[in-house]
Amino acid sequence: MTKYGLTVDLESPYFACFRQVVATSVVLTYPVPPFTTILGMLLNALGVHHAHYETERQRLQEALRFNLRPLESPGRPQRELAKLLKLVGEGRKEEGKRPVDFPSSPVRKSFLVRPAYRVYLASGSQTIVQELGEALRRPARPLYLGGSDDMVIVNLRWIGEVKQAEGREVWGLLPGIYEGCELIRLPLAFRSGRDLAPPPLLALPRRFPFQLPEPQPLAFFESEGVILLPV
Numbered sequence: 001m002t003k004y005g006l007t008v009d010l011e012s013p014y015f016a017c018f019r020q021v022v023a024t025s026v027v028l029t030y031p032v033p034p035f036t037t038i039l040g041m042l043l044n045a046l047g048v049h050h051a052h053y054e055t056e057r058q059r060l061q062e063a064l065r066f067n068l069r070p071l072e073s074p075g076r077p078q079r080e081l082a083k084l085l086k087l088v089g090e091g092r093k094e095e096g097k098r099p100v101d102f103p104s105s106p107v108r109k110s111f112l113v114r115p116a117y118r119v120y121l122a123s124g125s126q127t128i129v130q131e132l133g134e135a136l137r138r139p140a141r142p143l144y145l146g147g148s149d150d151m152v153i154v155n156l157r158w159i160g161e162v163k164q165a166e167g168r169e170v171w172g173l174l175p176g177i178y179e180g181c182e183l184i185r186l187p188l189a190f191r192s193g194r195d196l197a198p199p200p201l202l203a204l205p206r207r208f209p210f211q212l213p214e215p216q217p218l219a220f221f222e223s224e225g226v227i228l229l230p231v
Contacts, residue, residue, distance in 0.1 A: 001124050002124070002161065003065075003122045003123065003124055003161070003162040003164075003219065003228075004122065004123060004124075004125070004126040004129040004130075004159075004160070004161055004162060005120060005121055005122035005123070005129060005159070005160070005161075005162040005219070005221055006120075006121050006129055006132065006133050006136075006156065006157075006158060006159040006160075006221075007118060007119070007120055007121075007156075007157045007158040007159075007221045007222070007224075008118070008119050008121070008136055008154060008155065008156050008157060009071065009116065009117070009118050009119075009154075009155040009157055010033075010041075010116065010117045010118075010119060010145055010152050010153070010154060010155075011071075011114070011115075011116040011117075011152065011153040011155070012112070012114060012115050012116070012145055012146075012150055012151070012152050012153075013114060013151065013153060014114065014150070014151070015111045015112065015113060015114075015150060016029075016033075016111065016112050016115050016145055016146040016147070016150045016152075017029045017109065017110065017111040017112065017146050017147055017150065018030040018032070018033050018034060018037055018112075018146050019146075021187060025107065026107055026108045026109070026110070027107055027108065027109040027110060028077075028110050029077050029110045029111060029112060030184060030186060031070070031077075031112070031182065031184065031204060032068055032069075032070060032117060032173070032184075032186070032204065033068070033117065033145055033146065034186050034187040034188070035066055035186070035187070035188045035189065035229070036187050036188070036189065036190060037145060037146060038066065038068075038119060038145075039057060039060060039061060039064075039190075041143055041144070041145055041152070042060060042132060042135070042136075043056055043057060043060070044139070044140075044141050044143055044144075045132075045135040045136055045139040045140060045141070045143055045154075046131070046132075046135045046140060047135075047139075047140025047141055057190065060128070061189055061190065063123045063124070063125055063128050064121055064122070064123050064128070065121075065122045065123070065219075065228035065229060065230060066119065066120060066121050066122070066228065066229055067119075067120045067171075067172035067173055067226035067227060067228060067229055068117050068118060068119045068120065068172055068173065069117065069118055069171055069172045069173070069204075069205075069208055070115065070116065070117055070204075071116040071117060071118055072116065073206070077110040077111060077112055078110070078111055078112075078113055079108050079109065079110050079111075118157075118171075120171075120172060120219075120221050120224075120226050120228075122162050122219060122221075122228055129159065130159070133156060133159045136154050136156045137156055139154070158221060158222055160222075162219050162220065162221060163219070163220040164217065164218075164219060164220070165217075165218060165220060165225070166215040166216065166217055166218065167212075167215060167216070167218045167220075167225045168211055168212045168214070168215050168216075169209035169210070169211060169212075169225060170205075170208075170209060170210045170211075170212055170216075170218065170225060170226060170227065171208050171209050171210075171224040171225060171226050172208075172226035172227065173186070173202045173203065173204055173226075173227075173229065174202065174203040174205070174210070174227060175200060175201070175202060175203075175227065175229065176201065176202075176203060177201065177203060178203040178205070178210070180205065180206060181203035181204055181205050181206065181210075182203070182204040182206070183201060183202070183203055183204075184201075184202055184204055185198055185199040185200070185201055185202070186199055186200075186202050187199045188200065188229060188230075200229075202229075209224075
């Protein structure tokens with residue numbers, strides 16, 4: 001099947017935190033944004049109304065394949081002391097009134113300083129790719145990546161037909177384990193119900209392009225080949 005795609009650069013001019021779902025007593029960040037985070041940004045760019053959010057999220061999740069890479073090494077995450085609000089139980093508020101106090105807890109929060117990424121998105125639907133391209137050029141709402149106060153600068157670099165060919169130079173994440181790479185379990189999709197299966201293990205190379213031991217089928221966005229990750 002012919003695939004169409006786009007390449008977009010995302011730059012956080014200040015800070016960003018992509019919270020690891022398994023961290024509770026501290027706030028840890030992934031080194032790259034999960035696809036779930038990117039999906040939320042795309043829905044925001046499209047201006048999807050909350051009444052149609054679940055339907056549109058499912059539509060894009062099923063239609064898109066992706067990959068990404070840091071544009072430069074983000075370095076080690078920095079840490080700060082932050083306060084997180086705790087969930088207020090029903091017993092803490094008087095009947096008919098809003099709660100007057102919001103208990104908080106100090107935690108150590110990790111964050112990245114001015115991270116930037118290149119994201120590769122592909123789909124069998126040319127209409128969806130064009131729709132996303134227009135939304136990224138003229139987003140319906142202000143865009144952020146990670147926390148709602150972490151604004152992002154979007155630069156749509158390329159849109160067109162994605163070529164399929166074998167190659168050894170890879171410009172994105174790799175499924176599995178490879179020497180000289182950081183291993184991460186990155187959430188790729190929203191799941192309904194009690195799906196306890198862990199996210200897939202992915203390898204993040206320290207430098208790009210990364211040389212594969214043997215040629216593999218790649219999707220080429222102009223001259224940069226990646227392995228498209230299913231969600």
